[in-house]
Amino acid sequence: MKILKKQIKSSQAISNYNNSTPDWQLINDALKNDQTALELLVKKYLPLVYSITNYYAKNSDDAQDITQEVFVKVWKNLKKFNPEKNFYNWIFEIAKNTSLDWLKKKKAIPFSNFEDKTGQNYLADTIADQTPDPYELAQESNSKETLHLAIDQLSFPYQEVVKMHNEKEMTFQEIANLTNQPLNTVKSRHRRALNLLRKILTSNH
Numbered sequence: 001m002k003i004l005k006k007q008i009k010s011s012q013a014i015s016n017y018n019n020s021t022p023d024w025q026l027i028n029d030a031l032k033n034d035q036t037a038l039e040l041l042v043k044k045y046l047p048l049v050y051s052i053t054n055y056y057a058k059n060s061d062d063a064q065d066i067t068q069e070v071f072v073k074v075w076k077n078l079k080k081f082n083p084e085k086n087f088y089n090w091i092f093e094i095a096k097n098t099s100l101d102w103l104k105k106k107k108a109i110p111f112s113n114f115e116d117k118t119g120q121n122y123l124a125d126t127i128a129d130q131t132p133d134p135y136e137l138a139q140e141s142n143s144k145e146t147l148h149l150a151i152d153q154l155s156f157p158y159q160e161v162v163k164m165h166n167e168k169e170m171t172f173q174e175i176a177n178l179t180n181q182p183l184n185t186v187k188s189r190h191r192r193a194l195n196l197l198r199k200i201l202t203s204n205h
Helices: 011-016 023-031 035-057 060-080 087-105 122-128 134-140 144-152 156-167 172-179 183-203
Strands: none
Touching: 023 035, 023 060, 023 087, 035 060, 035 087, 060 087, 144 156, 144 183, 156 172, 156 183, 172 183
């Protein structure tokens, strides 16, 4: 069984960016709707933001939600960022303030505003890609049976999309066509299903 992973770098992107690409370039390109620049910027600062949110939230689930909210705020305010300032300090303050606000409100910002015209949510996908894949967790424990038992605990719509995408290697568009569901609904179900599987598998470790 082949484990599918989302590839966020095209050959062109690899030639345009590397680990030494300055923040200002990534920011400028992200503001020009360069999705690769945005994804690289998110990946670069994800460890910092998550460490801050986890410090305040004290649990991984809330920390992940706050981290998502932080990057939504970053994207919405990126054009306001003063390039003469330090981006590290800027995003640090956003993460800290968002964490404090979260503790008061316990309410997250919806991610739907970040989807493009095709229904793809690049930011959500990028952040989700940093968490352990349920199939990798099952392989680490050498137990495919454990994974299958975990999948069986999901409701049918979640079981269906996981088996089609991860086991039958169908694209989200193919699944949408076959099940007569909107593409965005299929992608949302898959993300939700993987999150549920992670919780089931990690609770069994």
